[in-house]
Amino acid sequence: MDIDKSNFRHRLLDILHAISDADFVAIDLEFSGIPNRIPNRPARKGQQSIEDRYQETKMGAERYQVLQLGLTCARFDYSANRYVLRPYNIWISPLVDDERLGIEREISFQTGAIQFLMENGMSMDTPFRRGVQYLSREEAKRARQEAHDRIDKKTVYEDSQLKETEIDALDFVRRVREEVKKFEDSDNMSLAINRGIGTNSAHVEWTISSYERRLVYQTLRAEFPTLVGISRDDHIKVIRYDAMREEDRRKRSKRQVDDRIMAQTGCRWLVEALAGGDLDLKPHYFAKDKDGQSIMVDMDFIRGKVRAAALRAKTRRPVLVGHNMFTDIVYFYKCFIGELPETSKEFCQTLHELFPRIVDTKYLATATATDSSRSPTLHEIALEHYAQPLPRMVQHSDHTKYENAEVPHEAGFDSLLTAGVMLRLSTSLEVDEQQSTSDASVVTASDLSASAPEFIPSFSPPRPAAPAQAVFVPDADAPEFVPALRPVKANYDTRVAQGDNGQVQKLATRFASHNPYATLEQADKETLSKPNWKEVPSEPTRPGVPIVTSKREPMEIMPDFESSFWKKYGNKLRVFGTHESFLQIAEWR
Structure with missing residues (x-):
């Protein structure tokens, strides 16, 4: 057969x-x-x-x-x-x-x-x-451990050090910081961050890049500990930290990882x-x-x-x-x-x-x-x-x-x-x-x-x-x-x-x-x-x-x-x- x-x-x-x-x-x-x-x-x-x-x-x-x-x-x-x-x-x-x-x-x-x-x-x-x-036993174990560490925020990421010559990246971080501060002081439930945040230009490509995602998460970790970023297809959704909700999200994310590993096994x-x-x-x-x-x-x-x-x-x-x-x-x-x-x-x-x-x-x-x-x-x-x-x-x-x-x-x-x-x-x-x-x-x-x-x-x-x-x-x-x-x-x-x-x-x-x-x-x-x-x-x-x-x-x-x-x-x-x-x-x- x-x-x-x-x-x-x-x-x-x-x-x-x-x-x-x-x-x-x-x-x-x-x-x-x-x-x-x-x-x-x-x-x-x-x-x-x-x-x-x-x-x-x-x-x-x-x-x-x-x-x-x-x-x-x-x-x-x-x-x-x-x-x-x-x-x-x-x-x-x-x-x-x-x-x-x-x-x-x-x-x-x-x-x-x-x-x-x-x-x-x-x-x-x-x-x-x-x-x-x-997946071999070893591969499955490694994939699960690395994914769970990311979810539990145990993974230590090295921050990107922006140079003065990186004008676009510096401007993007500045705009993110300003908009997040406004959101933090407002009563809004969430904030969507994409490439065009803080601008009114109609020519800006809105989908956020992988490098820009890293800059956003880096900024939130360092300057806004009471806020949480959630990745979406074309943007990052920023919401306020809630302990119970975050625990449920972690469990749900781990179950999704385990399902992906089960399928690939x-x-x-x-x-x-x-x-x-x-x-x-x-x-x-x-x-x-x-x-x-x-x-x-x-x-x-x-x-x-x-x-x-x-x-x-x-x-x-x-x-x-x-x-x-x-x-x-x-x-x-x-x-x-x-x-x-x-x-x-x-x-x-x-x-x-x-x-x-x-x-x-x-x-x-x-x-x-x-x-x-x-x-x-x-x-x-x-x-x-x-x-x-x-x-x-x-x-x-x-x-x-x-x-x-x-x-x-x-x-x-x-x-x-x-x-x-x-x-x-x-x-x-x-x-x-x-x-x-x-x-x-x-x-x-x-x-x-x-x-x-x-x-x-x-x-x-x-x-x-x-x-x-x-x-x-x-x-x-x-x-x-x-x-x-x-x-x-x-x-x-x-x-x-x-x-x-x-x-x-x-x-x-x-x-x-x-x-x-x-x-x-x-x-x-x-x-x-x-x-x-x-x-x-x-x-x-x-x-x-x-x-x-x-x-x-x-x-x-x-x-x-x-x-x-x-x-x-x-x-x-x-x-x-x-x-x-x-x-x-x-x-x-």
Whole structure:
């Protein structure tokens, strides 16, 4: 699903819920430059250390911009015994829409990176025309602090010292001073100050300039402490100081600043959901159309959805997954969190606080490889596991962009590939490890891969000691959070699905494409509908609800994140070309 500024606001809550309800979220980024090709930087000589690579990548992240963010939310549906995948391709704009926030960014592009992206179909004007805006945590904090200080008059301004040669400015200050003194002694409620104050000339341009505004405020501060100036489009309105009114004005002004920051925060709301951060979204944020015009919405309904999303973000953080993600995670941090820590050790500590569980599928694919020089690409790994029938995966019916199309190096598509690699690699590795430690005859990952893609054989359980998996059976009156899925009967010539416009569309079969995800089943529109986002527990924790347990077939479900399997593979990032070859972020807990 493509996300840009035209539909981000209306898709945001659904994405937040998909993130907070996911077992894991796979990410991928596309950016405007890569660190090992920074101009005028000395060439690498031999292998680097992890610290050298971090400093190089840090320099790249501080120079270049994120242009696309891909997210794929994956969740196991116990009622249908398959994973439901929701891929999002999000265009990111480095521009700041609201200049009143005082945030400026330098934008850099690397010719080689841009040429590569354009060769792979990216339109380079799209991030600027249609991209979703963002503020990093650090930028939002700075913008809020500076604005609130201005409102509270804590900001110290250096007065302009007028020279004798600045005749027009001196005359303007003289006229302002005279008119303000008259107003101070009068019973008038307000005084409007523009460029022509104190004159009767019809040829004077009345709109006040920025420099003249500064002179007016400077004069009021220094000579008229009982008066207050309020900025208007073409003049400054001077009124008498009233403590209660000024306090109300300050609060109102701060709320307006907070609303502007909330709107500009944009894509970082998704990062806050991933990191369990604060989702301080006000319901009126969603009461806008794509042009920013106010629309009618059910505020109570929106408020409930926001509250549910915020609660889930705090209590149920998904595992973060990427492929060869060292560079991605450094750029990701710089873009959405703020300035990068000085050393790789400090970076790991801060990163672990934000994302306690991270899986790099590049490490997963190479950790047990006998050839240490082999560095397969994401697409190569996906093709290697193409014929593996388990675990079963399906794209949600609202997310069928990649059902029959390959879009390599588009962030959304690569995040979908990463999610599939995560599922297939982890399940096959688990079975292979158990095979190597068991005397019993078991089915291995290679045995499963030899099966036809459309045929899922019946297995006898090879793991006698494997823990039973709980299946949540809701009570009759409770709304089911995870929608039930009905298997779609395969048709190997063509398949049909109902499009958004209600028309029946033919879909090419798995035989019509080399896309590894052409094997993903098209879920029935009626049974795979949008979930009900009512505030019901997403886990089987309600008293009195019966729990049915069943043993899983091998490779039907990925290793539990609480298992010892992930202590071996989790929180490790593959960094080829370094002495260490990988970065240990932290222990898996």
